[in-house]
Amino acid sequence: xxxxxxxxxxxxxxxxxxxxxxxxxxxxxxxxxxxxxxxxxxxxxxxxxxxxxxxxxxxxxxxxxxxxxxxxxxxxxxxxxxxxxxxxxxxxxxxxxxxxxxxxxxxxxxxxxx
Amino acid sequence: xxxxxxxxxxxxxxxxxxxxxxxxxxxxxxxxxxxxxxxxxxxxxxxxxxxxxxxxxxxxxxxxxxxxxxxxxxxxxxxxxxxxxxxxxxxxxxxxxxxxxxxxxxxxxxxxxx
Numbered sequence: 001x002x003x004x005x006x007x008x009x010x011x012x013x014x015x016x017x018x019x020x021x022x023x024x025x026x027x028x029x030x031x032x033x034x035x036x037x038x039x040x041x042x043x044x045x046x047x048x049x050x051x052x053x054x055x056x057x058x059x060x061x062x063x064x065x066x067x068x069x070x071x072x073x074x075x076x077x078x079x080x081x082x083x084x085x086x087x088x089x090x091x092x093x094x095x096x097x098x099x100x101x102x103x104x105x106x107x108x109x110x111x112x113x114x
Numbered sequence: 115x116x117x118x119x120x121x122x123x124x125x126x127x128x129x130x131x132x133x134x135x136x137x138x139x140x141x142x143x144x145x146x147x148x149x150x151x152x153x154x155x156x157x158x159x160x161x162x163x164x165x166x167x168x169x170x171x172x173x174x175x176x177x178x179x180x181x182x183x184x185x186x187x188x189x190x191x192x193x194x195x196x197x198x199x200x201x202x203x204x205x206x207x208x209x210x211x212x213x214x215x216x217x218x219x220x221x222x223x224x225x226x227x228x
Contacts, residue, residue, distance in 0.1 A: 034216065043204050043219035089157060101147065101170050102217060104157040
């Protein structure tokens with residue numbers, strides 16, 4: 001049972017345009033969400049996170065939106081740059097207790113074309 | 115500030131052998147977790163340690179084990195290796211335990227089982 005889903009395995013965008021990466025989750029206990037970027041042969045790099053008490057968090061070119069009622073979050077990258085080309089993972093965790101782990105989606109390969 | 119350090123970066127083992135992977139967390143981080151990444155399954159949680167105690171474990175067989183030392187450094191061990199254990203093993207650390215603590219990943223250890 002996949003609790004975090006990234007339904008688009010790949011996305012291709014023109015440089016300078018907006019990239020929108022989507023993520024859906026099924027576990028209503030999730031209340032902290034993170035986006036990671038990963039290049040081949042490297043570990044994931046933390047990008048941005050959002051708590052369930054917010055619906056938007058912004059950091060430079062990266063903005064994450066959370067729609068709790070729809071159990072959906074998205075990462076917007078504006079403007080997209082060729083260096084943004086990587087696999088993007090959405091991850092979620094549940095607050096509280098000692099049962100802490102990140103549940104990852106399968107990733108979306110973003111290609112930004114010059 | 116040094117990031118999460120994993121050793122070795124690459125290794126090749128034979129079926130039936132065992133392997134130990136090492137992880138040094140970011141200075142001051144007390145929580146260490148391990149993830150396995152394979153092309154088919156994506157990033158999957160193995161286990162998490164905090165203050166030398168395993169706090170959470172993923173759905174992996176008992177051949178996968180780990181430990182954490184008093185200086186927060188961690189090791190994971192896989193015994194009786196199988197071909198399917200070939201993967202990128204990622205160590206991650208965070209300052210505290212629980213959601214809201216951002217997890218930072220190392221570059222990973224690439225294990226190939228032949």
